[in-house]
Amino acid sequence: MLIKQKPDIPSSQITPQDVYLNRRKFMKSSAALAIGGSLPWLSLGSKDALAMGTKFENLIESPYSTKDDELTSYEDVTTYNNFYEFGTDKRSPAKFAYMLTTRPWSLSVSGECEAPKDWDIEDILKQFPAEERIYRHRCVEAWSMVVPWVGFSLGDFLKVHKPTSKAKYIEMLTLVRPTEMVGQKPGLFGSVLNWPYREGLRIDEAMNPLAIFAVGLYGEHMPNQNGAPIRLIVPWKYGFKGVKSIVSVRFTEEQPLNTWQEQAPREYGFYANVNPNVDHPRWSQASERRVGTLFGRIPTLMFNGYEEQVASLYSDLDLTVNF
Numbered sequence: 270m271l272i273k274q275k276p277d278i279p280s281s282q283i284t285p286q287d288v289y290l291n292r293r294k295f296m297k298s299s300a301a302l303a304i305g306g307s308l309p310w311l312s313l314g315s316k317d318a319l320a321m322g323t324k325f326e327n328l329i330e331s332p333y334s335t336k337d338d339e340l341t342s343y344e345d346v347t348t349y350n351n352f353y354e355f356g357t358d359k360r361s362p363a364k365f366a367y368m369l370t371t372r373p374w375s376l377s378v379s380g381e382c383e384a385p386k387d388w389d390i391e392d393i394l395k396q397f398p399a400e401e402r403i404y405r406h407r408c409v410e411a412w413s414m415v416v417p418w419v420g421f422s423l424g425d426f427l428k429v430h431k432p433t434s435k436a437k438y439i440e441m442l443t444l445v446r447p448t449e450m451v452g453q454k455p456g457l458f459g460s461v462l463n464w465p466y467r468e469g470l471r472i473d474e475a476m477n478p479l480a481i482f483a484v485g486l487y488g489e490h491m492p493n494q495n496g497a498p499i500r501l502i503v504p505w506k507y508g509f510k511g512v513k514s515i516v517s518v519r520f521t522e523e524q525p526l527n528t529w530q531e532q533a534p535r536e537y538g539f540y541a542n543v544n545p546n547v548d549h550p551r552w553s554q555a556s557e558r559r560v561g562t563l564f565g566r567i568p569t570l571m572f573n574g575y576e577e578q579v580a581s582l583y584s585d586l587d588l589t590v591n592f
């Protein structure tokens with residue numbers, strides 16, 4: 270399998286240091302503001318509050334980061350979430366995710382590979398040093414954010430397990446633990462989704478250097494509501510691909526079914542590439558609202574602005590049919 274080691278991003282897209290330093294100043298002030306917002310979790314007795322607030326040391330900004338967009342504030346990133354395991358309202362994850370215990374945490378890698386492994390999250394953190402990756406984050410609901418994730422290359426992680434030639438896809442699953450994930454308890458009309466939440470990628474998509482496993486944001490370990498302790502980020506796809514709180518990765522020969530495809534096949538496909546030219550059956554995908562900004566909408570970019578890096582993955586696919 271061919272894996273590119275060098276960034277294929279033009280040097281014009283790499284953030285100059287002064288811009289980066291200004292950004293860090295902005296991040297510090299946003300994070301300070303957010304401390305007020307995070308205190309309720311502590312007072313509610315989160316078992317993992319310490320892991321949540323812990324800073325990563327010596328983070329470097331990745332050359333893959335976008336440099337053109339202003340960061341969304343820490344407060345918006347951590348209080349406006351989709352994480353149905355904690356309720357369907359955008360504000361629910363920030364209220365209820367403190368109940369999730371994220372230590373100890375195991376992640377099993379299995380299926381079509383020569384070196385399957387049951388990982389402890391601490392060993393993953395030791396073996397795969399995290400870096401900061403600033404990415405646009407575009408939700409299928411036509412809102413977007415710009416998030417300084419902390420993470421590492423998904424491809425580097427997968428390669429360690431020596432996928433066989435039969436490994437054409439990966440499937441990833443979220444934890445099922447209704448005692449701590451209130452949204453997983455069946456309500457009057459049954460369960461909101463068919464748990465576990467699951468997602469899949471084609472193996473070459475997963476190996477693309479832009480795809481990461483994120484373990485934090487804003488320089489800190491991942492807040493529970495954003496998918497602690499480990500989640501997927503594929504910045505050229507709609508946000509629903511970014512499966513949170515992952516406990517299983519499986520290499521498969523067949524294309525796995527993902528949660529939203531199973532839920533509403535007419536509305537959601539396997540690929541979920543950001544595409545302003547293909548509308549959702551119920552709304553346009555041509556523009557988006559940047560969360561936290563006051564004015565208007567901005568045009569949505571093909572592949573969320575990462576066209577140069579990923580378009581070649583789909584050169585033989587009709588993207589209007591394979592959405």
Ligand code: MTE
Pocket residue numbers: 349350351352353354406407408409443466494495496507508509510511512513514
């Ligand atoms: N992962 C799980 N396990 N459960 C979910 O409900 N929602 C998805 C995705 N990952 C979801 C999930 C959707 S629809 C989006 S837009 C993103 O998470 C939101 O990530 P954020 O809350 O960090 O912005």
